[in-house]
Amino acid sequence: MTQTPTTPRADAVRELAVRWLPLLGDDDFVVSPVGLWLALGAVASGAGGRTGEEMGELLGVEGEAAAEAVTLGGRWLGQAPGVAVATGVWSRVPVLDAFRAGLPDVRFGLLPGAVWSALPDDVFGATDDMSLGEMPDAQEELDAWVGRATGGRITRLPLDLDGSEDLVLLNALALKASWLTAFPGHLTRDELFTDGYGDTRPVPTMRQRIPAGWVWYVGGVTVVELPCAGEGGVRVRFVLGAEADGPGDVLPAAWAGAGARRPLVADSADLGLPRFTLRTKTDAREQLAALGLTRALRRGADFSGLSPADLYIAKVVQEAVVEVAEEGVEAAAVTQVTMTRSAAALRHKVVERIAFDRPFGVVVLDGSGEVPLFTGWRQSAPSVS
Structure with missing residues (x-):
């Protein structure tokens, strides 16, 4: 992918995803690599010294470059049909105007106990639509922001406030897309699914015949892309590996380049795909420590470009x-x-049977097919609805 000033750092997001996925285990999960990258990138724009260098090694950007990448990358993602991106910062400690200026699309607000009224304007500028006499309940305000930013798909903070927070940064990413070709509802029926523990039971499975061009192989992984309606929209790919493969082995195949792909040898495929919902909450702090982010997560971290207060990252939850x-x-x-x-080359016309009847992955990418917005792993059998 050719990097431009308006695209996110696709290579850096993919690298973060590849390193993060093996730490998530083999049970059901869904995460947003680009959401984590955008949130940490915003924080990294205020990091200095070895803290900034360390975050730059993980994210591929630091300092002013991180602020620019987060701003332009968020705008670029938000241009895709059906995609919405938002970031907000709420603080009880002073936030430097330079940090705010570097993130012009971020909404800034106050947490209870903020002592901003005694601070000079060049240290803590005016907050967005906020005054000392109208300080709302922080939990209620942030929960409402989350609900609006995700279109009601997530209605509360991933982690409730407990009063220990000096600064909370939230990044929200939401999408809604229709298939270019919907699955005929009358073809959905229960079919057997064998979960990662060896148990087999019937699950509601959608069916449709798809063109051969929607299917390819990367090593031993089958990749199926279901196009979405609308030009420039997201790409949704489902990945199925060998029975013993885990998510770290399978999911990266979704963004493998054209040179790594082998085409389907049939003319079309009969696709059987479970109807499913994945919802998980991931405490990423210890995982980030395992990825080498240590200074930012402990006392003595250098976030002098963000605030004159001595801050460190205490929690990262998605x-x-x-x-x-x-x-x-x-x-x-x-x-x-x-x-x-x-x-x-031309071959005898055959129809391939592709059944996602065992643990599989789902990856939602940007319109270029290179930036992983969401990655998920379905280990258990989808529930019957």
Whole structure:
């Protein structure tokens, strides 16, 4: 992918995803690599010294470059049909005007206990639509922001406020897309699904015949892309590996380049895909530590470009949901970063049978097919609705 000033760092997001996925285990999950990257990128724009260098090594950007990448990348993603992106920061400590200026699309607000009234304007500028006499309940305000930003798909903060927060950064990503060709509802029927524990039971399975061009192989992984309606929209790919493969082995095949793909040798495929919903909450802080992010997560971190207060990242939690049905796909993710002070050739015509009847993955990418917006793994059998 050719990088331009208006695209997110696709290579950096993919690298973060590849490193993060093996730490998520083999049970059901859905996460947003680009949501985590955008949230941490906003924080990284205020990091200095070794803290900034460390975050730059993980994210591929730091300092002013991180602020620009987050701003332009968020705008670029938000231009895709059916995709919405939003970021907000709420604080009880002073936030530097330079940090705010570097993130012009971020909404800034106050947490209870903020002592901003005694601070000079060049340290803590005016907040958005807020005054000391109208300080709302923070939990209620942030929950409402989450609900609006995700179109009601997520209605509360991933992690409730407990009063220890000095700064909360939220990134929300939401999408709703219709399939270019919907699954005929009358063809949906119960078919057997064998979960990752070896148990088999019937689950509601959608069916349709799809063109061969929607299917390819990357190594031993089968990739099926279901196009969405609307030009420039998201790409949704389902990935099925060998029975012993886990998500770290299978999911990266969804964004493998054309050179790694082998085409389907049939002329079409009969697709059987469970109708399902995945919703999980992921505590990413320890996983980030395992990825080498240590200084930012402990007392003594350098976020001097964000605030004169001595802040470090205390919590990183992400809640995400993806729903796949006959008409299309809906998904949302909220990433919450809480900061606290320290002190082929022609062949005979055949129809391939592709049944997602065992653990499989789902990946939602941007319109270029290179930036993973959501990645999910279905280990258990989808519930019968």
